[in-house]
Amino acid sequence: MTVVKTSIGRRSFLKTSALAGGGFMLSFSWLAGCKPAVETLELPKEWFELNGYLKIGENGLVTIMSPNPEIGQNVKTSMPMLVAEELDVDWKNVIVEQAPLNTTVFTRQLAGGSQSIRQGWKSLRMAGATARKMLREAAAKAWQVSADEITTEASMLYHKASGKSASYGEMASAAANIEVPKEVELKNNNDFKIIGTSRNNVDGKKIVTGQPLFGLDYRKEGMLIAMIAHPPAFGMKLKSVDDSQARSMPGIKDVFTIKTYPEDYAQQWCDVDSFPDLVVVVGNTTWEVMNARKVLKLEWENFSDHEISSSTFWGTTVKVKVPGGLENTATHNQVMAEASKLATVARKDGNPEAVFKKAAKVIERSYSAPFLAHNTMEPMNFFAHVTSEKAELVGPTQTPEFMEKSVAARLNLPVEKVDIQMTRQGGGFGRRLYGHFMVEAAVISQKVNAPVKLIYTREDDMSFGVYRPAYLAKYRAALDENNNLIAFHVNAGGIPESPLFANRFPAGAVENYLAESWTAPSNISVGAFRAPASNFIAGAEQSFLDEVAEAAGKDPIQFRLELLERALNKPVGERNDYEAKRLAGVLELVRSKSNWGQDVPNVHRGVSAYFCHDSYVAHVIDLKVDNGKPRVEKVYCAVDCGIVVNPVAATNLVEGGSVDGIGHAMFSGLTFTNGTPDQNNFNKYRLIRHREAPKAIDVHFVQSTVDPTGLGEPPFPPVMGALANALYKATGKRHYSQPYLGEGIELG
Amino acid sequence: MATFSLNVNGKNQEVDVDPNTPVLWVLRDHLNLVGTKFGCGIAQCGACTIHIDGVATRSCMLPISSVGNQKVTTIEGLSENGDHPVQKAWLEHDVPQCGYCQAGQIMSAAALLEENPNPSDEQIETAMNGNICRCGTYVRIKAAVKTASKIINA
Numbered sequence: 001m002t003v004v005k006t007s008i009g010r011r012s013f014l015k016t017s018a019l020a021g022g023g024f025m026l027s028f029s030w031l032a033g034c035k036p037a038v039e040t041l042e043l044p045k046e047w048f049e050l051n052g053y054l055k056i057g058e059n060g061l062v063t064i065m066s067p068n069p070e071i072g073q074n075v076k077t078s079m080p081m082l083v084a085e086e087l088d089v090d091w092k093n094v095i096v097e098q099a100p101l102n103t104t105v106f107t108r109q110l111a112g113g114s115q116s117i118r119q120g121w122k123s124l125r126m127a128g129a130t131a132r133k134m135l136r137e138a139a140a141k142a143w144q145v146s147a148d149e150i151t152t153e154a155s156m157l158y159h160k161a162s163g164k165s166a167s168y169g170e171m172a173s174a175a176a177n178i179e180v181p182k183e184v185e186l187k188n189n190n191d192f193k194i195i196g197t198s199r200n201n202v203d204g205k206k207i208v209t210g211q212p213l214f215g216l217d218y219r220k221e222g223m224l225i226a227m228i229a230h231p232p233a234f235g236m237k238l239k240s241v242d243d244s245q246a247r248s249m250p251g252i253k254d255v256f257t258i259k260t261y262p263e264d265y266a267q268q269w270c271d272v273d274s275f276p277d278l279v280v281v282v283g284n285t286t287w288e289v290m291n292a293r294k295v296l297k298l299e300w301e302n303f304s305d306h307e308i309s310s311s312t313f314w315g316t317t318v319k320v321k322v323p324g325g326l327e328n329t330a331t332h333n334q335v336m337a338e339a340s341k342l343a344t345v346a347r348k349d350g351n352p353e354a355v356f357k358k359a360a361k362v363i364e365r366s367y368s369a370p371f372l373a374h375n376t377m378e379p380m381n382f383f384a385h386v387t388s389e390k391a392e393l394v395g396p397t398q399t400p401e402f403m404e405k406s407v408a409a410r411l412n413l414p415v416e417k418v419d420i421q422m423t424r425q426g427g428g429f430g431r432r433l434y435g436h437f438m439v440e441a442a443v444i445s446q447k448v449n450a451p452v453k454l455i456y457t458r459e460d461d462m463s464f465g466v467y468r469p470a471y472l473a474k475y476r477a478a479l480d481e482n483n484n485l486i487a488f489h490v491n492a493g494g495i496p497e498s499p500l501f502a503n504r505f506p507a508g509a510v511e512n513y514l515a516e517s518w519t520a521p522s523n524i525s526v527g528a529f530r531a532p533a534s535n536f537i538a539g540a541e542q543s544f545l546d547e548v549a550e551a552a553g554k555d556p557i558q559f560r561l562e563l564l565e566r567a568l569n570k571p572v573g574e575r576n577d578y579e580a581k582r583l584a585g586v587l588e589l590v591r592s593k594s595n596w597g598q599d600v601p602n603v604h605r606g607v608s609a610y611f612c613h614d615s616y617v618a619h620v621i622d623l624k625v626d627n628g629k630p631r632v633e634k635v636y637c638a639v640d641c642g643i644v645v646n647p648v649a650a651t652n653l654v655e656g657g658s659v660d661g662i663g664h665a666m667f668s669g670l671t672f673t674n675g676t677p678d679q680n681n682f683n684k685y686r687l688i689r690h691r692e693a694p695k696a697i698d699v700h701f702v703q704s705t706v707d708p709t710g711l712g713e714p715p716f717p718p719v720m721g722a723l724a725n726a727l728y729k730a731t732g733k734r735h736y737s738q739p740y741l742g743e744g745i746e747l748g
Numbered sequence: 749m750a751t752f753s754l755n756v757n758g759k760n761q762e763v764d765v766d767p768n769t770p771v772l773w774v775l776r777d778h779l780n781l782v783g784t785k786f787g788c789g790i791a792q793c794g795a796c797t798i799h800i801d802g803v804a805t806r807s808c809m810l811p812i813s814s815v816g817n818q819k820v821t822t823i824e825g826l827s828e829n830g831d832h833p834v835q836k837a838w839l840e841h842d843v844p845q846c847g848y849c850q851a852g853q854i855m856s857a858a859a860l861l862e863e864n865p866n867p868s869d870e871q872i873e874t875a876m877n878g879n880i881c882r883c884g885t886y887v888r889i890k891a892a893v894k895t896a897s898k899i900i901n902a
Contacts, residue, residue, distance in 0.1 A: 200839065
């Protein structure tokens, strides 16, 4: 048993017994879960709030607040499972509600970096354990016995010696008046009853029946619809507006321009200001606003090099240069080739240059990948109602804590006056970390003095992106006459960010190692995209290692395992950011589960393994070739993410990440002509579809007692390498440039 | 503007809108049926799939003036209690991740099974190919369609 000091803020333990539907429940009732998934109990007459995370009804129903943004990673189910575990409650009597943004009660209300479960592992369990202790103490008082003698199980309290028992509902009122304990005990892993068991999505029924859950579904009495017009190209700004025709269109209330951020505003990392001046059309209905926007007569002009103020993580303000000019993909390739010559050394072990000179064999390859648009299926949108008193915002955001500050600063309101409610989100993948659309919605609402829902069309969403950068990586490997890898060199960079992780595998496994990094400036806005940087470098490195293994005449899994053996037993360098044993562990697991090494007619296999977000994932892909076209027959996937909280959802995430990775490596890419994205909807931008998806995916988790690590991102990057390696086996052609579709290959 | 009489989920409704308004926006903005989703606006992603006289149709490019007295069914009207075989199968397989595309997926699957209660893998792939899922739940979608087929044929 683990004893932990309770560190939940005092305000989260306000002992109130609010009536059902009271307080914020009322204002949020359109979203609130009204009944548990299995309708065994009616709603209680009274709720007793034991802490900010949970309240218990007199009939035993428990409401657990899910603090973090739900973007499809299942936190709305799996985070409350952690609370329920330590509370010892019967899951079928649990209602889950999305918590509003409340930084006093909740910590890290953010969806990013695959960290929600990792960061919530202790605090959420503590919230459940605290409430359980208060219930036991309430029962002890009532029964005049020691609390230590009281046990709990499935929402019941028992005193074995006297034979007394009571339900949580019966004790809830008394428990709410018990002093908050100073420390609580957390369960041992082998006592878990909910953690490690599969629990279906708490919103499942609402999703399959089309209930309003998402930001785009939100509505409020008197709400208007707003859309924006932004410059057609990165590098352009607004010159003039003729809105006379648009204003006269039916249903239109107003047309005006806004500035998203004031000139002197120091932008946070999540603020994006690619297009500072926007034209806004506000009207009664979506279709009317869409039509009016079409008849706006707008002139744009190129902007020149300028600087913007940006605040750093450390609170200082720095000036960031934004280059002028209209960029082109064709030129980008040249820019990257030039920039790569000016790389800086990120890590150097041994004497790589000397070793390359005397090597028996040198393998040298380059890999590239284009910009990617996130393409969450729910386009960007947000509701805002701003009055002189306060700002109410509702919608999909991954960074409510941060964007609250941006909205407050822009509206010149104290942060306390900005209220942000999170809806379920139709995908995130990093795009909703950058909440400029929240600021836009707030400024628009303030201007028209009415509740407003800002909607991006798919074209807006794809052409006003915060894209995955474009990348280029050059690799060299040196083999000696016995085919040992004696030197390794990576030179990686991107527009405008580098994908290099200098201290990840194979760093630590090669005596002579050189990692170099570079960037090239751009005015195209970029940001985090599911497993940032890893989402390119994993595929490049794992494709390259496959070629090196082949050149060395070794089995690709055995080749990697030998390197990992070296990293484990005699690591090179001071700092290696991965556990060689766990990386080897997933390779061994996928080798055994896929029966690697057994040749099956017309099955062409590729392997890869990668570490990111503290987790380890290995893939084996089986391709079959029919009518000359390869198709993904099966994906085997081995994952080490520590303790698996909710296996059904974890498996779903790994399956999805694998499909998503195959899709992006194979089909997706955003190119630019004179600053304008060449693709702005799904007729030009390809995402993987049903027919191209793997026929089967076989997911295996390493049995682990390690505290949970990331899962939303780790299954995404490595599969790209496995795909390239399997394609080589199927067709004899190596792939170096994503999307592979552009290299003349299709999936059947 | 013009007045249109519609039969949506078995109920007669009247709306006064521009005849070119896509059915998607009539449903979402005028009838407050927001289960049908906006994804692309050009009939490429399938998030807006509804049934017109039982046939899976993209509602984002379908002008309201073309509906006439055909029956419109949305995800909200697919079943009374959320117990259509496809909905049941979707829950059994815990298909959704973000969930945004799933109403469209379910409507496509329900129309397929109405026409062909025993689809082959290839027929499922063809029928479901117009519905994009960025979360990548395709493997579960296929499994759920097969389960729904079993429920229907039981």
